[in-house]
Each structure stands twice: as structure tokens, then as C-alpha cells.
Amino acid sequence: MTSRNTRRNAVNNVMLALCGLCAFLTVSTLFFTLGYLVYNGGKSVSIDFFTKLPLSPGELGGGMANAILGSAEVVVLATLIGLPIGFFAGIHLAEFGGKTFSLIVRYTADLLNGVPSIVIGIVAWTIIVVPMHHFSALAGGIALSLMLIPITARSTEQFLLEVPRAMREGALALGANKWRAIATVIVPAARKGIMTGMILGIARISGETAPLLFTSFNNQYWSTGLSEPTATLPAMIYFRAISPYDDWHQQAWAAGLVLLALVLLANIAARMVISRGVSLPK
Amino acid sequence: MSTSRTAPSQPHTQMSPTSTESSSTAQATTPKMRASNVNFYYGSFKALHDVSLSFEANKVTALIGPSGCGKSTFLRNLNRINETLRDTRIEGEITLDGENILDKDVTEIRRRIGMVFQRPNPFPKSIFENIVYGPKINGMLKKTSAAEIVEKSLRRAALWDEVKDKLHESAYAISGGQQQRLCIARALAVDPEVLLLDEPCSALDPIATAKIEDLLVGLKQQCTIVIVTHNMQQAARVADTTGFFLLGKLIEHDKTDVIFKNPAKRETEDYITGRFG
Numbered sequence: 001m002t003s004r005n006t007r008r009n010a011v012n013n014v015m016l017a018l019c020g021l022c023a024f025l026t027v028s029t030l031f032f033t034l035g036y037l038v039y040n041g042g043k044s045v046s047i048d049f050f051t052k053l054p055l056s057p058g059e060l061g062g063g064m065a066n067a068i069l070g071s072a073e074v075v076v077l078a079t080l081i082g083l084p085i086g087f088f089a090g091i092h093l094a095e096f097g098g099k100t101f102s103l104i105v106r107y108t109a110d111l112l113n114g115v116p117s118i119v120i121g122i123v124a125w126t127i128i129v130v131p132m133h134h135f136s137a138l139a140g141g142i143a144l145s146l147m148l149i150p151i152t153a154r155s156t157e158q159f160l161l162e163v164p165r166a167m168r169e170g171a172l173a174l175g176a177n178k179w180r181a182i183a184t185v186i187v188p189a190a191r192k193g194i195m196t197g198m199i200l201g202i203a204r205i206s207g208e209t210a211p212l213l214f215t216s217f218n219n220q221y222w223s224t225g226l227s228e229p230t231a232t233l234p235a236m237i238y239f240r241a242i243s244p245y246d247d248w249h250q251q252a253w254a255a256g257l258v259l260l261a262l263v264l265l266a267n268i269a270a271r272m273v274i275s276r277g278v279s280l281p282k
Numbered sequence: 283m284s285t286s287r288t289a290p291s292q293p294h295t296q297m298s299p300t301s302t303e304s305s306s307t308a309q310a311t312t313p314k315m316r317a318s319n320v321n322f323y324y325g326s327f328k329a330l331h332d333v334s335l336s337f338e339a340n341k342v343t344a345l346i347g348p349s350g351c352g353k354s355t356f357l358r359n360l361n362r363i364n365e366t367l368r369d370t371r372i373e374g375e376i377t378l379d380g381e382n383i384l385d386k387d388v389t390e391i392r393r394r395i396g397m398v399f400q401r402p403n404p405f406p407k408s409i410f411e412n413i414v415y416g417p418k419i420n421g422m423l424k425k426t427s428a429a430e431i432v433e434k435s436l437r438r439a440a441l442w443d444e445v446k447d448k449l450h451e452s453a454y455a456i457s458g459g460q461q462q463r464l465c466i467a468r469a470l471a472v473d474p475e476v477l478l479l480d481e482p483c484s485a486l487d488p489i490a491t492a493k494i495e496d497l498l499v500g501l502k503q504q505c506t507i508v509i510v511t512h513n514m515q516q517a518a519r520v521a522d523t524t525g526f527f528l529l530g531k532l533i534e535h536d537k538t539d540v541i542f543k544n545p546a547k548r549e550t551e552d553y554i555t556g557r558f559g
Contacts, residue, residue, distance in 0.1 A: 164403065166401060167403050168366070169403075170403040170404075170465070172392065173361060173392055173399075174393070174420075174468070174469070174472060175390065175392045175416065184419070185405050185415075
């Protein structure tokens with residue numbers, strides 16, 4: 001009896017310690033990455049980095065103002081295209097889908113989610129860049145939106161399905177038609193989850209590099225429109241990191257730090273906005 | 283078990299739809315609602331067998347029976363909310379003031395026939411917005427102001443004094459019993475002619491339950507009430523007539539004291555006396 005208890009306690013303690021260790025490793029990865037970026041990139045982040053254009057190799061200094069703006073441009077474009085499509089597709093999946101059609105859409109979305117981003121880049125290159133004969137921010141935005149659509153659709157669906165059936169019925173029982181119930185009760189009830197899913201999706205595509213190499217490519221200067229090649233932070237990191245210049249490597253670190261900081265800031269800000277208002281119980 | 287499965291079919295086949303409610307109460311007035319020969323299927327499973335039952339205006343009707351007997355399924359057909367489930371089918375006729383609700387616009391039917399659910403299901407909005415929701419979607423705010431409707435509905439649900447100072451707080455900030463009365467108030471806000479309640483007290487403590495029971499007795503002056511309950515004492519306390527369901531069939535429907543003191547069918551007596559279920 002006592003030896004059994006000893007064994008049980010030992011297993012208990014070992015497993016608790018193991019879970020704790022894994023939790024620590026999970027968190028420490030983030031902090032390690034952050035620390036490394038701050039250490040290496042911090043030196044090169046200055047006001048110039050945010051306000052000046054990149055310089056040619058050999059010239060010290062310069063910044064990535066165009067890439068910061070370009071990243072924002074491409075991500076906003078992807079968001080404008082991808083979020084509404086993904087959101088409404090998610091509503092369809094959760095609320096209207098017939099069995100077979102939903103199954104196909106759901107399965108396709110999951111497949112699309114798993115497609116390597118470089119393949120998405122090649123597709124966007126083939127259908128947009130080739131006919132237009134040049135790289136463009138538009139192509140970059142569309143490529144990223146292709147990634148954002150399935151993420152948004154599936155997360156929206158998941159959170160809508162978590163709304164209790166009783167709440168839908170509560171709205172319908174008051175004489176609401178289906179769309180009214182969805183728009184005024186079900187979506188608001190799932191609002192926090194849906195928006196969190198969207199933010200995570202946007203954060204995810206903000207760091208994508210491969211699709212952008214084939215679409216928006218890069219630009220030493222300000223891009224003058226959506227149909228021009230456009231510098232973005234991820235592409236800039238890539239091109240700087242593979243260059244042979246030490247100064248450029250430093251700038252790649254700095255760009256990495258700025259990209260991560262911007263994504264984190266956007267994330268935190270959005271969560272703070274979302275956390276206001278009434279939420280579901282439990 | 284074998285007796286309860288075979289026995290109900292025999293008396294039932296002898297009953298014509300009208301004979302079920304040919305009890306003395308039913309003859310005086312025309313019923314507010316009437317279900318005639320209702321069969322209902324979940325996929326290939328037949329959940330209701332030829333149920334005929336009518337509901338007198340301004341009376342409380344209780345539906346009792348063991349779990350899975352079809353009482354909730356039947357109730358949920360009275361406002362056609364079962365239609366929202368996939369793979370379901372209904373046969374028969376359900377009338378409201380003599381008109382078949384199965385042929386009418388479903389949103390209008392649900393406005394006229396309100397429903398309160400097993401667990402309180404307030405919307406994730408403020409108390410005020412919860413009440414105004416129904417009137418707003420049914421275009422009733424032009425005639426009466428929102429504030430007026432909110433106060434009137436909360437008073438009818440005996441909740442006004444408890445929440446009048448926190449109308450704009452979340453509906454989740456009040457207790458479970460208060461939430462359920464809020465749901466009753468929300469249903470009353472669109473002036474339903476019939477109020478359906480699906481085990482409304484099953485998630486509540488005895489004090490909250492007593493408040494809702496008092497409320498129902500008062501409310502029947504304004505509307506016709508149908509309540510599904512697991513609690514036989516509750517049926518005895520609030521209902522004018524009681525229907526007993528077993529295995530998807532309506533075994534018996536009569537005045538509540540007849541059902542509890544002198545039921546005509548053996549199955550009813552077995553259930554009432556606690557021999558099964």
C-alpha cells in the first residue's frame with residue numbers, strides 16, 4: 001500500500017515537472033528569439049531606419065522606410081481581400097452549408113492552409129505577375145490573401161460553432177430570420193474569437209516571405225503605386241541576409257526586430273480593443 | 283418495459299384526435315392552439331406518433347413524461363423551432379386560432395408563439411438590449427418606445443425591481459434565476475399569444491423556481507402557456523391541464539388533478555406513482 005503510494009507520488013511529480021519544463025521551453029523559445037533579435041538588431045535600429053531609403057552596398061547607413069510602408073501596403077491589401085471572403089465563407093460553413101458542399105469547402109480550405117507558401121507565390125506569379133509583365137504590390141497582396149482566406153474561414157467557422165445552439169434558437173424563437181440571427185446574435189457572440197482568429201491570421205501572413213519574392217519582389221525606392229514592385233520587410237530581410245555585406249546583415253537583423261515588434265504591437269492593440277464589451281459566459 | 287411499449291398503442295388507436303381532449307374542460311371554448319395527428323421524424327427515427335392535443339386560451343398546460351418521451355420534441359414543433367434541425371420532418375396539422383401554422387410565415391408564427399428554453403440563454407448584450415431585441419427585429423419600436431417596452435416586459439416577468447438600476451449592464455451579470463426571468467421578459471416583449479416553456483426551471487434552485495412558477499400563474503391571464511417539465515410537483519402546482527407522454531405518444535390529457543389523482547390509463551398511474559421513469 002505504501003510502496004504503491006510512493007510510486008504514484010513519484011509518477012505524479014515526474015509528470016508535473018515534465019509538463020512544467022515543456023511549458024517553460026515553449027515560452028523560452030519566444031523570449032530567446034526576441035532576445036537574440038534585440039541583441040543583434042537593436043544596434044542598427046535608429047530613427048534613420050524608419051525614415052530613410054536603403055542605400056547602395058558600400059554606403060553605410062540608410063533605412064527601410066519604403067519596406068515598412070510596403071509591408072503595410074501589401075498586408076492591408078491582403079486583409080481587405082482575404083478577410084471578408086474568409087469571414088463570409090466561414091459563416092457559410094458554420095451556418096448554411098449543405099453536407100457535401102461544406103465537406104468539400106472545409107477540406108479544400110484545410111489543404112490550402114497546408115500548401116507551402118512558396119507554391120502560393122508561384123501561383124500568384126503565374127496568374128498575375130506574368131500577364132502584367134512585372135512584379136507588383138497588388139500581386140503580393142493577392143498572394144497573401146490566398147493564404148489568409150482559408151485561415152479566416154476555418155477559424156471563423158470554429159468560433160461560430162462554439163456559440164451554443166440555445167442562443168441561435170433564442171433569436172429564431174423571437175421571430176428573427178436566419179441571417180438576422182446570425183448578424184445580430186451569433187456573430188456578436190463569437191466576435192472575440194473570430195477577431196482573434198483574424199488577427200492571428202494577419203500576423204501569420206505579415207511575416208510570409210516566399211510568396212512576396214515572386215510577387216511584390218523588392219524595390220530600392222518608394223514604390224509609386226500598387227502595380228509597381230514594392231519593398232517589404234520580409235523580402236528585405238531575405239535579400240539583406242544573403243548579401244555578402246556585414247552592414248547589410250545588421251540591417252536584416254534590425255528589419256527582423258522591427259517586423260516582429262510591429263506584429264506584436266498590432267496583436268496587443270487588437271486584443272485590447274477586443275477585450276472590451278460583453279463576452280460569453282464560461 | 284414490454285408492457286409500456288405495447289400498451290399505449292392500443293388505447294391510442296381507439297382515440298380519435300378529438301376524443302383526447304373531450305374532457306370536460308375542453309368542450310366549453312375553442313382552443314387557442316390545436317395539434318392534430320402530429321408525427322415527427324428525426325431522420326428515420328419516429329419521435330412522435332400521431333399526437334393530438336389542444337391548448338385552451340389563458341390556461342397553463344403541462345407536458346410530463348420520462349426523458350426521451352417526446353414532450354420537448356412536441357413543444358418544439360409548436361413554434362416550428364425543430365425545423366432548424368437538419369433531417370427532420372413533420373406530418374399532421376398544428377393550428378393557432380384555427381390557422382395551420384405549418385403553412386404560414388415562420389417568423390410571424392414565432393413572434394406570436396414565444397419560447398423559453400431549458401437553460402437561460404440571454405444574448406451577450408445588456409439587459410436592455412436583450413429585451414429590445416425582439417421588438418426591434420419585429421418592427422414594433424415605432425409605436426412604443428424601447429424604454430417603455432423594457433419596463434413593461436420586466437415588470438410582467440417580476441424582474442423590474444431587481445434590475446432597474448443595471449439595465450445597461452451585461453445580462454450575464456445577474457443570477458441564473460434572474461437570467462431565466464429575463465428570458466421570459468424577452469419573450470413577453472413581443473406580446474406573444476402563446477408562451478412555450480421547455481423545462482424552464484431545470485437549471486434553477488428551488489427559490490428561483492418558485493418565483494417562476496408564481497409568475498406563470500399570473501401570466502396566464504395574458505397568454506396561453508404550455509410548459510414541459512420533469513417535475514411532477516411543478517405540473518401539479520402550475521398547470522390547469524396536464525398531458526402525459528410516453529415513447530412518443532400522448533397517453534392521456536386531462537385536468538391536472540384528474541391526471542394526478544385519478545388517471546384513466548395505467549401507464550400514467552405507474553409514472554405518477556413513481557413505478558417507472
